[in-house]
Amino acid sequence: MEHEVVTLGAQPTRRSMAPGGDAARRRMVESLTEHVLEWVIRLCGISAILFVFGIFFFVLREGVGLLFGDFSLWKFLSSTEWYPTSRSNVRYGVLSLIVGTLSVTTTAMLIAVPFGLGAAIFVSEFCDKRAKEGLKIVIELLAAIPSVVWGFIGISVMNPLIQTVFHVPVGLNVLNGALLLALMSVPIMVSIGEDALKAVPDSFREAAVALGATRWQVIYRVLVPAAKNGLLAAVLLGVGRAVGETMAVLMATGHAVNIPHSVFDPVRTLTATIAAELGEASVGSPHYQVLFLIGILLFSITFAVNLTADLIVKGVRRK
Amino acid sequence: MVAAPLEAPKISVKDLRLSYAGKQVLNGISFEVQKNEIFAVIGPAQSGKSSLLRCLNRTIEFVPKAKASGVIEIDGLNVDAIKNVYELRRRVGMVAPLPVGLPLSIYDNVAFAPRAAGFRDKSALDALVERCLTQAALWDEVKDRLHSLGTKLSGGQQQRLTIARALSHEPEILCLDEFSIAIDPVTTMRIEDVLKELKRDMTIILVTNLVQQARRLASRTMFLWNGDIVEVGKNDVVFSNKPQSQKTYDYVNGIFG
Numbered sequence: 001m002e003h004e005v006v007t008l009g010a011q012p013t014r015r016s017m018a019p020g021g022d023a024a025r026r027r028m029v030e031s032l033t034e035h036v037l038e039w040v041i042r043l044c045g046i047s048a049i050l051f052v053f054g055i056f057f058f059v060l061r062e063g064v065g066l067l068f069g070d071f072s073l074w075k076f077l078s079s080t081e082w083y084p085t086s087r088s089n090v091r092y093g094v095l096s097l098i099v100g101t102l103s104v105t106t107t108a109m110l111i112a113v114p115f116g117l118g119a120a121i122f123v124s125e126f127c128d129k130r131a132k133e134g135l136k137i138v139i140e141l142l143a144a145i146p147s148v149v150w151g152f153i154g155i156s157v158m159n160p161l162i163q164t165v166f167h168v169p170v171g172l173n174v175l176n177g178a179l180l181l182a183l184m185s186v187p188i189m190v191s192i193g194e195d196a197l198k199a200v201p202d203s204f205r206e207a208a209v210a211l212g213a214t215r216w217q218v219i220y221r222v223l224v225p226a227a228k229n230g231l232l233a234a235v236l237l238g239v240g241r242a243v244g245e246t247m248a249v250l251m252a253t254g255h256a257v258n259i260p261h262s263v264f265d266p267v268r269t270l271t272a273t274i275a276a277e278l279g280e281a282s283v284g285s286p287h288y289q290v291l292f293l294i295g296i297l298l299f300s301i302t303f304a305v306n307l308t309a310d311l312i313v314k315g316v317r318r319k
Numbered sequence: 320m321v322a323a324p325l326e327a328p329k330i331s332v333k334d335l336r337l338s339y340a341g342k343q344v345l346n347g348i349s350f351e352v353q354k355n356e357i358f359a360v361i362g363p364a365q366s367g368k369s370s371l372l373r374c375l376n377r378t379i380e381f382v383p384k385a386k387a388s389g390v391i392e393i394d395g396l397n398v399d400a401i402k403n404v405y406e407l408r409r410r411v412g413m414v415a416p417l418p419v420g421l422p423l424s425i426y427d428n429v430a431f432a433p434r435a436a437g438f439r440d441k442s443a444l445d446a447l448v449e450r451c452l453t454q455a456a457l458w459d460e461v462k463d464r465l466h467s468l469g470t471k472l473s474g475g476q477q478q479r480l481t482i483a484r485a486l487s488h489e490p491e492i493l494c495l496d497e498f499s500i501a502i503d504p505v506t507t508m509r510i511e512d513v514l515k516e517l518k519r520d521m522t523i524i525l526v527t528n529l530v531q532q533a534r535r536l537a538s539r540t541m542f543l544w545n546g547d548i549v550e551v552g553k554n555d556v557v558f559s560n561k562p563q564s565q566k567t568y569d570y571v572n573g574i575f576g
Contacts, residue, residue, distance in 0.1 A: 207419040207481070210378055211432040212409035212488060221431065226422040 056299065063292030071286075076293065082257045084277065084287045092290045094297070096257050100174075100267030101301075103260050104249055105242045107178035108185065112242070113235055115182065116189025120234065121219060123190060124197035136191070143187035147247040150180045154252030168264045170254065175263040177253035181245055185238035192237060196230020197223055229313050236309045243302055246271040270294050327395060329354040329522045330375070330492065335389035337370055337546075339382065344370050346546040347389065357514065357523045359537035359554075361530055361570075366543040368526045369416070372494045375524070376411040377404055393492070409436060412490030412521075416497040418477035420469040425452075425461050428469040428480055432488035447487060454517070455483035456509040474501040482510065486517075493517065494524045499532065511536055530571050534558050542567050 067073060071092075079093025123135050158179060159171035166175075200223055208218045224231065246269075254266025255276070274291050281287040328351035337345040345367045352358045360368050373379040374387055377398060391398045393410070401407045409432060421428050429448045438444065448465070452458040457479040461472070469480055478501045485493060495514075499507040514523055514536060527533050533540045534554060541551040542564075550557060550567045562568050569575050 203415070203417070203419045204421060206378060206381065207415065207421060208431070209381065210376060210408055210413040210415075211435060211484065212405045213431070213435040214405055217435045221435070222421055222423075 059292055059295045059299065063289050063296055066286060066289040066293060076290075080257075080259060082273075084281075084290065090286070092286075094270070094273075094294060096259050097268055097270045097273055097294070098297070099259050100253070100257075101243065101269040101271070103174050103263075103267060104177045104181060104253060104269055105239065107174055107263055108181035108242045109235075109239060111178060112182035112185045112189065112238055116186045116234065116238060117193055117231060119186065119190045120193030120197060120231075121223075124194045125215075125219060125223070136194075139187045139190050142183070143191070145184075147184065147245060148251075150184060150248040151251030154180050154248060158252065162264075166264060170264075170266060172252055172254040173264050173266045174253060174260050177249040177267075177269075178263070180248045180252050181242040184245060184248065185241045188241060189234045189238045192234035193227075193231050196227040196234060199230065200226045232309060232313060236305065239305055240302055243298070243305070244271060246275045250275055270298050274298075326354065328352060329394065330524075331390075331392045331395075332371075333390040333392075335371070335374060335387070335391065337367070337374065337379070337385065337387045339386075340384040344546050345374075348543075348546070348548050350541055350548065350551050352522060352524060353539075354522055355518055355520075356539060357518055357525055357537045359533035359540040360524065360526045360543060361528070361533050361540060362543035362549075364528075365545070367546045368543055369496050371543075372413065372496055372524065372526060375492070375494060376408045376413055378408070378413075405435075409488040410491050412485035412488065412493040414478075414481050414485045414493070414495045414498050416500050418474060418481050418501060420472065420477045420480060422468070422470055424466045425469045425472070425480060426465040429483050429487050431484065436488065448483075451483040451486045452480075454486055454513055455479040456506065456513060457483055475503060475506055478502050479506070479510065490521060492522045492524065494526070496526045497528055498525075499527070499529065507532075530573075534571075542570065 076092055076094060077098075078095055079091065080096045081091040081093040082096060083089065083091045119139070123132055123139075127135060154176050155172070158176045162168065162171035162173070162176055204222050204226055205218055208222045213221065249269050250272035253269065253272070255268050255272060256266040257268050258265060260267050274294055277287070278291050281291060330352040332351070333349050334347045335345055335349070336343070336347045348367075348371075360371065362368055370379070373382070374391060375393075375398070379385050379387055393407075398407060421431060423431065426448055429451050430444050433444060433447060449458060449462075452461065457476060460476060461480075469477065472480060478498060482495075482498065498510065502510070511532070514525070517523065525533065525536060537554055539551065539553050540557045542549040542557065544566065549570075550562055550564045552563065556562055557567060558571055560568070562571070
């Protein structure tokens with residue numbers, strides 16, 4: 001090392017004359033790896049964007065052809081008649097599917113948000129260390145259960161339970177699916193919400209306590225406002241999971257095209273429709289294309305949810 | 320240790336011992352603070368000054384593995400026996416060394432404690448917020464943006480905000496823990512003037528690293544060293560050429576520490 005420094009300092013001319021020299025070569029290799037690494041990292045960043053656009057483009061390509069025929073987008077969105085395989089009169093109306101997805105998701109969130117955030121607050125603020133570790137393990141276990149298993153639970157446990165508790169003839173309905181979705185999204189909300197609350201500096205808690213605030217006042221006056229963004233992210237990831245979930249709702253909601261009038265009515269969701277019918281539709285047929293249109297619709301719904309949340313967070317920050 | 324007081328002391332601490340996870344922080348200290356005086360606590364870092372304040376409003380209970388023994392009385396009442404600890408914490412205002420702006424607006428920061436106590440009247444709150452901010456020498460700088468975030472203020476402004484906040488629940492005792500760490504000298508002087516005024520309404524405990532600040536403001540000063548009281552007494556003794564302990568003389572005059 002020392003030797004090289006001396007050569008560099010004492011004989012710069014020779015170095016330039018002999019590019020194959022030891023130090024010069026090392027430098028070249030170094031700058032080369034630097035460049036390569038930079039590009040690898042850049043590629044990683046760009047690839048995320050490329051994948052999103054790639055998926056969007058693919059789904060759009062498969063479905064968009066339909067829009068240029070005598071297909072009416074308005075009818076597609078506003079009709080409740082979903083008869084994709086009818087021989088005499090094919091009708092593609094997805095309104096009941098949209099309503100099905102929204103009803104299951106909304107009901108699930110009504111259950112999951114209070115429970116998820118409440119559990120996050122409990123784990124972060126009220127638990128002693130040992131109970132906290134135990135609870136977190138159990139909650140993470142809950143998140144690891146595959147959705148087919150949830151569907152199985154929906155059919156074999158929830159179904160009879162709902163029938164006996166609420167005295168309804170069928171237990172495969174909005175409530176069943178929503179309960180499963182709630183159970184599936186609560187673990188995400190708890191672990192992300194708990195992280196958000198943990199990130200609030202202890203000095204905030206101390207300052208609030210020193211001002212005579214009770215435990216509850218500390219939580220809702222200081223911690224929740226301070227962790228607002230993180231808690232919102234927790235809720236949104238839960239919503240995302242609920243909107244996109246397929247297998248469990250396919251099995252537990254009854255899979256009947258229907259506008260529900262109560263939580264005890266069976267419904268069919270957008271995701272379940274794609275999963276159930278795509279295998280049967282012949283590639284390139286109108287039915288196939290309509291299923292891809294439903295995919296675009298799902299894409300738009302999650303995009304709208306994320307965008308709204310982003311705007312809310314930005315609005316919160318600006319204040 | 321204290322010359323026979325004329326009236327009952329506001330705060331009386333007897334044999335206060337405190338340890339964090341077995342590490343002794345306060346080794347059984349006893350002293351009294353008179354009503355409406357400014358009582359300064361000086362001493363190097365790790366001497367137990369801030370821990371002492373935490374014992375006063377019982378926020379020490381939140382420190383894991385902290386163990387305290389001894390008796391602290393406020394107006395002759397043992398603080399450990401007080402059932403409503405929130406009431407106690409409202410009676411003892413606390414200003415931390417590094418400003419903690421709660422993630423709320425300036426107005427809500429100051430109105431936090433009154434609201435927590437169940438105070439709702441809007442116009443009375445407005446008046447209270449204005450009075451506290453004025454007392455903390457901050458009103459003129461923030462009166463046009465009361466509803467912007469308190470955390471957006473500069474460090475010195477945030478510190479004055481915490482002082483205003485501590486005043487908002489009209490405490491009987493105001494504890495300041497090195498309040499001037501983040502404030503420029505001019506503002507420090509303004510707040511010191513405010514403290515001299517406030518002395519009429521409340522008892523002030525001033526923990527400070529600035530020996531000269533203790534000398535300027537306090538009537539009596541306590542010198543803590545590694546959890547022991549080296550000396551406690553009237554300022555004209557502690558800061559004289561002949562305090563009770565040579566250590567005090569050396570510390571105060573900057574010979575060591």
